[in-house]
Amino acid sequence: MTTATGARRLREASAAKYRPEVVELLLIAEAPPSSLDRYFYFEEVPEQDSLFRHxxxxxxxxxxxxxxxxxxxxxxxxxxxxxxxxxxxxxxxxDNLEFYVPDLVARAAALTPRQIITIKANVCDLTQPALRAAGLDVVDQRVPFPGSGQQLRFLEAMGTALDSIGWRR
Incomplete structure (x- = not known):
């Protein structure tokens, strides 16, 4: 097994542990970090866990x-x-991220989420039309990735998106 295959399996297992039975809110980000010790669903990430924390x-x-x-x-x-x-x-x-859109739409549809919020401008632009065309309910809000000085904008945009779907915090 290659390092990449092992890392992907570890990410998949970590995410599966926290997959809800019913997905009320699906968040779609760009890609996992290249660092093998960081991922949204890893329980121990000593630093640079900005997306999760925000x-x-x-x-x-x-x-x-x-x-x-x-x-x-x-x-x-x-x-x-x-x-x-x-x-x-x-x-x-x-990477041509457009190549991954059909697979993403299939994965998102299989989760049957009530609502979807996309994170990062290019992810919003690439995926929102295709997700909507598949009949999925996507919040019409551009949410930036919470890095490189965008943390406050992330919280503001995410707050607007959550408010638009009546999310109780």
Whole structure:
């Protein structure tokens, strides 16, 4: 088994542990980090866990704690929140992310989410039309990735998106 295959299996197993029975809110991000020790669903991420930490702030309205990540992941699952990536593998230079849209739409449809929020401008632009064409309910809001100084904009945009679907925080 290659390192990439092993890493993908570990990510899949970690996400499956927190997949809700009913997906109320599906979050779609771009791709998992290239670093093998970081991923949204890994319970122990000592640093650079920006997406997870800001999702917890926005969706659960609590301040995340690295020591409580497992509990916070369970709280997200209990609320019906699940996150998947447009590209299941880390992004590589020159990747054409449009190639992954049909597979993403199939994966999203299989989860039968009540609502979808896309994260990062290119993910919004690439996926929202195709997700809507598949009959999925996508929030019409551009939510930036919470990195590179975009953390406050992420929280504001995510708050607007959540308010638009009546999400109780």
């Amino acid at each position: 999702v917890v702030r926005a969706v659960l309205a609590i301040e995340p704690s690295r020591a409580e990540k497992e509990s916070e992941l369970r709280s997200l699952a209990d609320r019906g929140v699940f996150l998947i990536d447009l590209k299941p593998e880390p992004k590589e230079p020159g």
